[in-house]
Amino acid sequence: MQGLFISFEGIDGAGKSSHIEALAQAFKASGRNVTLSREPGGTPLAEKIRAMVLNDNMDPLTEALLMFAARRDHVLTVIVPALARGDVLLCDRFTDSSFAYQGGGRGFDTAVLSTLEQWVQGEQSDSSGLLQPDLTVWFDLAPEQAAQRLLASRTPDNFESQSLEFFTRVAQAYEKRLIQDPQRFARINADQVREAVWTDVKAVFVAKRWLS
Numbered sequence: 001m002q003g004l005f006i007s008f009e010g011i012d013g014a015g016k017s018s019h020i021e022a023l024a025q026a027f028k029a030s031g032r033n034v035t036l037s038r039e040p041g042g043t044p045l046a047e048k049i050r051a052m053v054l055n056d057n058m059d060p061l062t063e064a065l066l067m068f069a070a071r072r073d074h075v076l077t078v079i080v081p082a083l084a085r086g087d088v089l090l091c092d093r094f095t096d097s098s099f100a101y102q103g104g105g106r107g108f109d110t111a112v113l114s115t116l117e118q119w120v121q122g123e124q125s126d127s128s129g130l131l132q133p134d135l136t137v138w139f140d141l142a143p144e145q146a147a148q149r150l151l152a153s154r155t156p157d158n159f160e161s162q163s164l165e166f167f168t169r170v171a172q173a174y175e176k177r178l179i180q181d182p183q184r185f186a187r188i189n190a191d192q193v194r195e196a197v198w199t200d201v202k203a204v205f206v207a208k209r210w211l212s
């Protein structure tokens with residue numbers, strides 16, 4: 001069976017987590033092997049990098065390089081092998097996060113990000129160019145709403161402690177990525193009760209005939 005690469009995106013607090021878990025269960029129930037992973041992270045090396053980027057102070061270039069260094073290890077040791085096995089790979093964040101957070105949020109040069117994307121994902125692809133998810137599910141929620149949800153839930157890290165303006169830029173950068181590659185994205189209205197969000201998420205997978 002052909003592997004499926006699905007990434008999940010959105011600003012912090014948009015509510016990705018429980019739906020990724022539910023999709024993993026649904027795919028397993030349909031008989032598929034599922035690999036669950038996340039970025040930054042997903043390998044022992046990349047998890048060490050994750051601890052640094054989420055907690056240490058650094059300049060935007062260092063941050064961007066570390067995100068892509070973690071991704072390189074993740075692509076080579078988890079993503080490519082999982083897809084070769086025919087797994088459904090559910091990944092909490094991928095390169096769209098770098099364009100959204102480093103590009104949009106931090107204002108870092110997106111041309112440099114595109115070069116890093118090419119280096120890290122270029123040689124893994126077939127003739128079409130880059131290794132990219134087959135589908136990216138974008139949980140779209142206003143930054144004000146996401147901040148409310150996070151207030152109630154956890155101690156903020158380097159990114160979660162950013163301003164509403166930062167997250168507005170992150171959300172705008174996601175929108176730009178969607179416009180550049182609309183076929184790859186499913187935009188979910190995350191400003192609904194959890195059950196309604198799940199109904200919308202599930203419908204995307206049913207429409208693609210990946211779940212019934």
Ligand SMILES: Nc1ncnc2c1ncn2[C@@H]1O[C@H](COP(=O)(O)OP(=O)(O)O)[C@@H](O)[C@H]1O
Nearest residue numbers: 012013014015016017018149153192193194197
């Ligand atoms: N539809 C929803 N309505 C209200 N709160 C939600 C909803 N979905 C998730 N939450 C809560 O919002 C917080 C952030 O959700 P989480 O899944 O951790 O977000 P993310 O992984 O996208 O950062 C958690 O406390 C979670 O329980």
Ligand SMILES: Cc1cn([C@H]2C[C@H](O)[C@@H](COP(=O)(O)OP(=O)(O)O)O2)c(=O)[nH]c1=O
Nearest residue numbers: 012039040067093094097098101102159160
């Ligand atoms: C993958 C990636 C994540 N990030 C940020 C977005 C998130 O704030 C943070 C970690 O994401 P996430 O795992 O969603 O955080 P949490 O476990 O707290 O829900 O890393 C980037 O800035 N660039 C990237 O390329």
